[in-house]
Amino acid sequence: MPDQLPAGLDAAETAKRRHWMGLLARAKGEAIVSLLVDLELPAYRRIRGPETGLVMLRGRAGGDGAAFNLGEMTTTRCTIRTAEGQVGHAYVAGRDQRQAEHAALLDALLQDPDWHAAIMTAVIVPLDHAEKACIALRARRAAATRVDFLAMATMR
Amino acid sequence: MYVAVKGGEVAIDAAHAWLAEARRGDTALPELSTAQIEQQMTLAVDRVMAEGSCYDRGLAALALKQARGDSIEAAFLLRAYRTTLTRFGHAAPLDTAAMGITRRISATYKDLPGGQVLGPTFDYTHRLLDFALVAEGMAPADVPERAADEAAIPRVSELLAREGLMQREAAAEAEPSDLTREPLTFPADRSARLQNLARGDEGFLLGLGYSTQRGYGNAHPFVGEIRQGGVMVEFTPPELGFAIEIGEIDVTECQMVNQFHGSLTEPPQFTRGYGLVFGSGERKSMAMALVDRALRAQELGEDITAPAQSAEFVLYHSDNVEATGFVEHLKLPHYVDFQSELENIRAMRASVTKAAE
Numbered sequence: 001m002p003d004q005l006p007a008g009l010d011a012a013e014t015a016k017r018r019h020w021m022g023l024l025a026r027a028k029g030e031a032i033v034s035l036l037v038d039l040e041l042p043a044y045r046r047i048r049g050p051e052t053g054l055v056m057l058r059g060r061a062g063g064d065g066a067a068f069n070l071g072e073m074t075t076t077r078c079t080i081r082t083a084e085g086q087v088g089h090a091y092v093a094g095r096d097q098r099q100a101e102h103a104a105l106l107d108a109l110l111q112d113p114d115w116h117a118a119i120m121t122a123v124i125v126p127l128d129h130a131e132k133a134c135i136a137l138r139a140r141r142a143a144a145t146r147v148d149f150l151a152m153a154t155m156r
Numbered sequence: 157m158y159v160a161v162k163g164g165e166v167a168i169d170a171a172h173a174w175l176a177e178a179r180r181g182d183t184a185l186p187e188l189s190t191a192q193i194e195q196q197m198t199l200a201v202d203r204v205m206a207e208g209s210c211y212d213r214g215l216a217a218l219a220l221k222q223a224r225g226d227s228i229e230a231a232f233l234l235r236a237y238r239t240t241l242t243r244f245g246h247a248a249p250l251d252t253a254a255m256g257i258t259r260r261i262s263a264t265y266k267d268l269p270g271g272q273v274l275g276p277t278f279d280y281t282h283r284l285l286d287f288a289l290v291a292e293g294m295a296p297a298d299v300p301e302r303a304a305d306e307a308a309i310p311r312v313s314e315l316l317a318r319e320g321l322m323q324r325e326a327a328a329e330a331e332p333s334d335l336t337r338e339p340l341t342f343p344a345d346r347s348a349r350l351q352n353l354a355r356g357d358e359g360f361l362l363g364l365g366y367s368t369q370r371g372y373g374n375a376h377p378f379v380g381e382i383r384q385g386g387v388m389v390e391f392t393p394p395e396l397g398f399a400i401e402i403g404e405i406d407v408t409e410c411q412m413v414n415q416f417h418g419s420l421t422e423p424p425q426f427t428r429g430y431g432l433v434f435g436s437g438e439r440k441s442m443a444m445a446l447v448d449r450a451l452r453a454q455e456l457g458e459d460i461t462a463p464a465q466s467a468e469f470v471l472y473h474s475d476n477v478e479a480t481g482f483v484e485h486l487k488l489p490h491y492v493d494f495q496s497e498l499e500n501i502r503a504m505r506a507s508v509t510k511a512a513e
Contacts, residue, residue, distance in 0.1 A: 006397035014398050022388075022401030054238060055391055055402065056246035057211065058332065059354075059432040061346050063311055063409060065325025067249045068332045068347035070354050070432060073211035073389065075244055075402060091244070091393055093403025094212065135256060138386075139304035142258055145274040146302070149266060 020110050020120075021103070023127045025092045029099030031130065035123045036102065042115075043083045044105055050078035050097035078104040086112045179224050193217040202406075202435025203227050207476060208234025209336075209355040211405055211434050228357075228476045235477050248390040248399060252383065252409045252432070253311055259384040259438075262312050264413060270309030275384060312381040313411045313428055322426045323416065344467050349451050354433060356474030358440040364464040365446035372462035373450045377429065380413035384436055408433050410441035414449050419457045427456065 005014055024032065054072040061068060077091045078100040088108025092100045106123060109115035180187065194201055194217035204216040208231040215234060223229035259275025262268055274280075288294065316322035332347035335355075340348060353361060368375040386404045393400065412429035416422070429449025431441035450464040463469050473479060 009398065018398065018400055025400070025402045026404055053242040053244045054210070055244050055389070056334070056336075057389060057405070058247060058249040059252070059350070060249045060325070060327075061350060062313060062325035062428045062430045063252050063411065063432075064314075064327065066328040066330065066332065066347060068350040068354075069246070069334050069336075070250070070351070071206070071209040071211060071434060072238060072243070072336075073247075073403070073405065074215065074241070075391075077244060077393070079395070089393060089395060091391055091400060091402045093389060093405070095214065136304070137301070138256060138258060140301035141299050142260075142273050142275060142385075143304035144300040144302040145259075145276075147272040147274065 017107070017111070020124050021090070021107060023124060023131065024090065024099075024103035024106055026131065027099075027127045029096040029102070031127065032099060032102050032106075032123065035126055039118070039122055041105060041109075044080045044088075044108065045083075046078070046101070047081050047087070048077070048079040050076055050100040050104075052076045052095045052097065055091075076100040080104045080108060082108050082112070084112060084114075179222075188221060190214065190217040190221055193220050199436060200225070200227060202433075202437050203358060203440070204230040204234060206434045206437050206440060207231040207355060207357060208238075210234050210238045228480050232477050232480065245391065245394075247402075248392070250387045250389070250405075250407065250432075252387055252407065253308075253314075254387070255309075255383055255407075255409075256386040256404070257309055257383060258386075258406075260309060260381065261379070262381045263379040264312060264381075265315075268312065268315070270307070309383075311411070313413070316380070316413070316426055320425070322413070323422070323428065325428070340471055342468055343454075344471055346448075346452075349467065349471060350430065350432075350448060352471045352474055353431075353444045353447055356444070357476035357479070358437070358443065360474050360476070360479075361443035361447050362439060364450070364470060365443035367462065368446050368450050368464045373453075373464045374458075374462075375446065375450060376415050377412045377446060377449065378414075379442065380411040380428070382408065382410045382438060382441065384408045384438065406435050408436055408438050408441045410438070410445040412442070412445035412449055416456060422456075427452065 005011060052074060055075045056072050057070045058067045059070045060066065073093055074095050075091055075093055076095055076097055076099070077089070078097070079087065079089050080101065081087050082105070086108040088104040088106065088111070090100045090103035090107055092103055106119055109119050110124070194213050197217070197220065200220055201213055201216045204219055204227055205211050205213070207227070208216065208219065210216075215237060216230065219230035219233040220227070222233060257270075257273060259277060260270060260273045262272065266272075313322055317324050333345055333351065335348060335351050340352065344352070367373065369377070385406065387407055388401045389403045389405055390399045391402045392398060408431075410431035412431070413426045414429060416425055416427040418424035427449065429445040429447070429452070431444030431448065433440045433444065447464055447470060450462070451467050451470060453460050453465040454467075458465075460466060
């Protein structure tokens with residue numbers, strides 16, 4: 001996250017938008033579809049894409065030194081505009097064009113006060129919970145393979 | 157030199173039809189799906205992503221299926237595919253300090269903050285063939301879990317750097333070299349070298365890394381730290397003007413710690429060799445770190461005596477797609493070339509015979 005936001009962007013609002021855009025990008029496309037089944041989504045128009053391209057990923061020498069180009073990653077982007085005129089963007093790792101389109105539509109709706117609460121409840125909160133559960137499971141499994149050197153200590 | 161020749165279309169079509177049949181194998185057996193390759197041949201997929209220099213598990217799995225499991229052919233297919241896509245831009249450098257750890261080990265400290273986390277490793281397996289895997293339909297045992305503490309896991313290199321015993325990396329914010337845009341030139345800066353090594357052939361780098369341990373390059377490396385896990389990819393779309401997370405990818409990072417005797421400007425201290433690769437490429441990350449450190453010989457004022465220390469030798473020969481292209485081009489018709497060689501040899505033999513008479 002850059003320290004300076006472009007003029008006109010509110011830090012708190014941007015942080016919220018970053019959160020939902022990140023979740024929609026990291027989720028599986030099918031997971032988003034399954035959360036949308038009971039929603040009646042409004043009409044919208046595609047402005048750009050969905051189109052698949054590449055983003056060059058970078059690392060840092062020694063982990064914290066100067067940047068280097070590590071290799072590319074497929075990425076799909078989409079921009080839509082709702083009938084109400086709200087624009088939504090999405091950049092999603094991978095090639096799932098339907099996911100990028102859904103993510104762009106949901107980004108637009110989440111910025112619309114009439115839709116925000118409903119989409120948060122129906123999509124974003126469940127995705128957030130599912131992701132936190134996955135991260136916690138990974139951490140618990142890793143912790144189970146953490147070496148305890150107790151036997152070594154008592155042998156001394 | 158080789159010349160274009162016409163003909164053989166029918167033979168080529170027949171060869172490709174046979175190739176497709178050979179790829180499929182015995183049709184009495186179910187066909188392998190790319191999803192199965194993606195899920196069950198994960199390290200092969202990781203290697204193709206790393207050497208194909210394109211992070212996309214599904215594409216790498218497809219490439220492996222198409223290539224009949226030949227990882228170099230698969231990397232070639234992935235490299236060719238990426239040239240059809242436009243580049244949206246570049247991501248912020250991955251923050252490996254904030255990795256969601258699945259494995260983290262250090263060979264330099266037993267007890268260290270965050271501990272030794274083995275993760276899903278082959279280490280400590282007995283390397284005996286497990287014939288139970290021949291039988292299908294066995295569900296794996298439950299994976300044990302244990303309460304995890306939330307504390308951050310600091311880098312081992314940072315622990316040493318805080319004591320002043322580890323050389324800090326220069327944190328230049330200059331735009332790094334990009335070998336996909338400009339050809340390799342010498343002297344190659346560290347960013348070009350690391351990019352080249354990250355997409356280099358694992359076998360080649362493994363052999364070179366091994367050579368530095370065996371005395372060709374005088375290295376005394378320690379694994380300061382290996383960490384594996386998920387890192388966030390942050391990208392700033394110009395239309396937004398702020399960074400968003402566009403995905404999480406799995407990477408493996410290796411920090412090799414090497415002794416450095418000091419120079420006129422630097423005190424004796426430890427220096428780093430660095431490896432970072434897509435997926436769970438632990439062996440590749442270690443080999444990369446060994447070779448990265450060997451290639452720093454010049455900047456550290458060390459004698460360049462071994463192949464692994466020669467940037468031109470290493471960087472010109474590490475890319476398996478380039479290497480296979482040049483080696484395999486020898487299969488193309490060289491009829492005219494060879495004809496002139498034949499005439500040469502015949503003339504030389506004739507003159508030798510004449511002289512003997």
